[in-house]
Amino acid sequence: MTRTYFGFIVEKKLMPSPWMVALVPAASLLLAxxxxxxxxxxxxxxxxxxxxRMWQGVFGSHYGLSETVVKAIPLALAGLGLALAFRMQLWxxxxxxxxxxxxxxxxxxxxxxxxxxxxxxxxxxxxxGLACGGLWALVPAVPRALWKTNEIITTLMLNxxxxxxxxxxxxxxxxxPQGFNFPLTAQFTEGAWLPTLGDSRIHAGLLAxxxxxxxxxxxxxxxxxxxxxxxxxxxxxxxxxxGINVRQNILLVLFISGAICGLAGMVEVSGIVHRxxxxxxxxxxxxxxxxxxxxxxxxxxxxPVAFFLGALQVGGYAVQTSGIxxxxxxxxxxxxxxxxxxxxILLKYRIRRPERQEQGVEAA
Amino acid sequence: xxxxxxMKGITKRFPxxxxxxxxxxxxxxxxxxxxxxxxxxxxxxLMSILAGLYRPDDGQIIYKGRPVSFRSPxxxxxxxxxxxxQHFKLVETFTVAENIILGDRNISFVLRPAAKERELTxxxxxxxxxxxxxxxxxQLSVGERQRVEIVKMLxxxxxxxxxxxxxxxxxxxxxxxxxxxxxxxxxxxxxxVMITHKLSEVMAVADRVTVLRxxxxxxxxxxxxxxxxxxxxxxxxxxxxQESRRQGSAEGRTVLEMRDVYALNDVGRWGxxxxxLAIRSGEILGVAGVAGNGQRELAEVITGLRPxxxxxxxxEGQDVTNLGPQALIDRGISHIPEDRLGTGLAPGMNAxxxxxxxxxxxxxxxxxxxxYKAARSRTQKLVQAFxxxxxxxxxxxxxxxxxxxxxxxxxxxxxxxxxxxxxxYPARGLDIAAAEAVSRFLLQERRRGTAILLISEDLxxxxxxxxxIIVLSGGRxxxxxxxxxxxxREQVGLLMMGAGGEAKAV
Numbered sequence: 047m048t049r050t051y052f053g054f055i056v057e058k059k060l061m062p063s064p065w066m067v068a069l070v071p072a073a074s075l076l077l078a079x080x081x082x083x084x085x086x087x088x089x090x091x092x093x094x095x096x097x098x099r100m101w102q103g104v105f106g107s108h109y110g111l112s113e114t115v116v117k118a119i120p121l122a123l124a125g126l127g128l129a130l131a132f133r134m135q136l137w138x139x140x141x142x143x144x145x146x147x148x149x150x151x152x153x154x155x156x157x158x159x160x161x162x163x164x165x166x167x168x169x170x171x172x173x174x175g176l177a178c179g180g181l182w183a184l185v186p187a188v189p190r191a192l193w194k195t196n197e198i199i200t201t202l203m204l205n206x207x208x209x210x211x212x213x214x215x216x217x218x219x220x221x222x223p224q225g226f227n228f229p230l231t232a233q234f235t236e237g238a239w240l241p242t243l244g245d246s247r248i249h250a251g252l253l254a255x256x257x258x259x260x261x262x263x264x265x266x267x268x269x270x271x272x273x274x275x276x277x278x279x280x281x282x283x284x285x286x287x288x289g290i291n292v293r294q295n296i297l298l299v300l301f302i303s304g305a306i307c308g309l310a311g312m313v314e315v316s317g318i319v320h321r322x323x324x325x326x327x328x329x330x331x332x333x334x335x336x337x338x339x340x341x342x343x344x345x346x347x348x349x350p351v352a353f354f355l356g357a358l359q360v361g362g363y364a365v366q367t368s369g370i371x372x373x374x375x376x377x378x379x380x381x382x383x384x385x386x387x388x389x390x391i392l393l394k395y396r397i398r399r400p401e402r403q404e405q406g407v408e409a410a
Numbered sequence: 411x412x413x414x415x416x417m418k419g420i421t422k423r424f425p426x427x428x429x430x431x432x433x434x435x436x437x438x439x440x441x442x443x444x445x446x447x448x449x450x451x452x453x454x455x456l457m458s459i460l461a462g463l464y465r466p467d468d469g470q471i472i473y474k475g476r477p478v479s480f481r482s483p484x485x486x487x488x489x490x491x492x493x494x495x496q497h498f499k500l501v502e503t504f505t506v507a508e509n510i511i512l513g514d515r516n517i518s519f520v521l522r523p524a525a526k527e528r529e530l531t532x533x534x535x536x537x538x539x540x541x542x543x544x545x546x547x548x549q550l551s552v553g554e555r556q557r558v559e560i561v562k563m564l565x566x567x568x569x570x571x572x573x574x575x576x577x578x579x580x581x582x583x584x585x586x587x588x589x590x591x592x593x594x595x596x597x598x599x600x601x602x603v604m605i606t607h608k609l610s611e612v613m614a615v616a617d618r619v620t621v622l623r624x625x626x627x628x629x630x631x632x633x634x635x636x637x638x639x640x641x642x643x644x645x646x647x648x649x650x651x652q653e654s655r656r657q658g659s660a661e662g663r664t665v666l667e668m669r670d671v672y673a674l675n676d677v678g679r680w681g682x683x684x685x686x687l688a689i690r691s692g693e694i695l696g697v698a699g700v701a702g703n704g705q706r707e708l709a710e711v712i713t714g715l716r717p718x719x720x721x722x723x724x725x726e727g728q729d730v731t732n733l734g735p736q737a738l739i740d741r742g743i744s745h746i747p748e749d750r751l752g753t754g755l756a757p758g759m760n761a762x763x764x765x766x767x768x769x770x771x772x773x774x775x776x777x778x779x780x781x782y783k784a785a786r787s788r789t790q791k792l793v794q795a796f797x798x799x800x801x802x803x804x805x806x807x808x809x810x811x812x813x814x815x816x817x818x819x820x821x822x823x824x825x826x827x828x829x830x831x832x833x834x835y836p837a838r839g840l841d842i843a844a845a846e847a848v849s850r851f852l853l854q855e856r857r858r859g860t861a862i863l864l865i866s867e868d869l870x871x872x873x874x875x876x877x878x879i880i881v882l883s884g885g886r887x888x889x890x891x892x893x894x895x896x897x898x899r900e901q902v903g904l905l906m907m908g909a910g911g912e913a914k915a916v
Binding site: 288 | 425713714715734735736737738739745747749752753754755756757758759763766767768770771773774778779780782
């Protein structure tokens, strides 16, 4: 289909050139940073200095780097979970809620079996985190599989339910009696802490993220089940025609997607916070949606993308002292997503000036 | 004024192809002009340019002696050029009259339906187009809907009427009626353009014919100066040899038997009402009829994609009713679905994955992973054997042309060595060479002893390939199966219209 906009001709391209595939994301990143720069400039700050301080905050110290990895771990895990569902065109926007429920399940194990050794507690917390996240995702999965309910709405709404559910426990039954009335659970006993790398805050969740990324890569591209997921994602009608059980796969994939998000919540409370508290996630489950998209649902690409978005967040914290709220990072992330999705058009379409003879026709 | 419209040197490029390459085309008032060509020859593009849907990259359109440049279909209609598309553009929940005045700017703010309906009745009666302006569109048959589209164009004062493959959805009798109507419009001084790829239609109605091939106008002839044979040669670009007829084959045991099968359609009404049929090995059973009369339901019920509500289906004597698609694939039922790209293939996946689509469960290699090496070499062999032209084994198949898509699909379905093939419209939309290939592959399967159910709207195809013919109308099998040797088109046409009525729309 060819269309003309403002004197330019826009045509569909059959295959994106490999050049553009590399160039477009890089240009998108640059444009996002430029947009941010304009904004900073207009609010009276020096964008060059801000960006260099962000860079310093992330790469200038071991602490900055390790904090970036710390932020990247839940982003990568939740991103992997969501990407699996997105691959099947199941729009699981409920990563945040599944993460909260996973953290809740892990906390239940940590509090109920407090004082038990790590070899008992950690696997138990993992299982509880996976199960709670998975079951929470199964709630919207069942009506989706049976009656094609729109899962975007249901998974999103359940986020609020999950967050309030956790709030109820930390403000109520699980509140630490010695906590000076703060809405926190008691700190976990050390058996419930994930081992860390040296004396940094980087914890074993990193290993889980890397292993899962590789496993998911093989799962999707090399296994029979991954084949089914890809076919369903292409066309449900084709999948049914090929004898694939679509309903069963919707349930299974959403369960696993939620379970991995739940695991992200588990590693966050077990590896970093060591207790459950309200707002322990700065929207990891939402940012993970962006991670999955920027990585184009490729499990291996999710790791670097998660690191990059983690770095943006840490960089945001670093510039807080100059009076810029760290939430400006959300703006940068948004601009990034905007330009990357916009750049897709350049991959799929060719935009050119009409040649002279074509202009001649218009004049006729 | 000799010509009503004259198109000179029209060129239209799409990425990778010249859809039209310096095409000259003209229409005189009072004539029916056939635009003949295979699929992809650029007929529809050329007429879409005339109707204002596309703008040409080069060339000139002269209408009633003045150069024109249409920016939209609205411009074209205002000038008096209207096109009836293959897919009707009607609002189902509106009445016929409402649909016709839709988009008419000269209508008063307060609608006066009764007066309009009278006007429309008079207008349509003048050309013998029987329509009921008060009826809702969803109540109408396909043929009636087409008449509504035509009246709509006449109501808007079109001097030039373009019809895109108008007979594709009609029974032979309805087509004859349409041709009579078109003749009346031409006699009224209007110009009529009929896009078609059927030679018989050109012979039946056209005063003149322009033949397109590969985007170029290769011939323009006047009635009396062309024969069906010449047209075919011009259209294809070489002598067309008659497809080798079916040779006798040992028809053997019954492969598929359906007994009094009922199934629902997508809106929950009966799509099949008591269908019984049997196909033997080495036999092609043709199912004629207008699409939407239970054809899709029939194919889906046999392949397990749609549940049977009542009745039973037997495959080689075994009851396979409601077994589900996977079990039926494993029992040797192949399916060439009507929606090739959206159902028969996974559009974004490559040829290897698409060949694997049905037997990936068996493609186990090391550690239970799919053995892509074996799959790759198998794909290569099949692509060669079935002459599929690929951009590459790893390119998404949605980039392939219709003919190559169908050959890839056939390669997968036939290489499974099926006992039964359900083929729905296997040649629809294909160019002559690809359609020939499809026929050849199906006949080859028939010789191998496979039972084949061939669903098609194209009577030429049905008569050329089938051993026996049944007609499906309103979800029922009409009359008894006809033996192809003794059956006539008129017989089939009468059955298509059901018990005296017209073929029903979906």
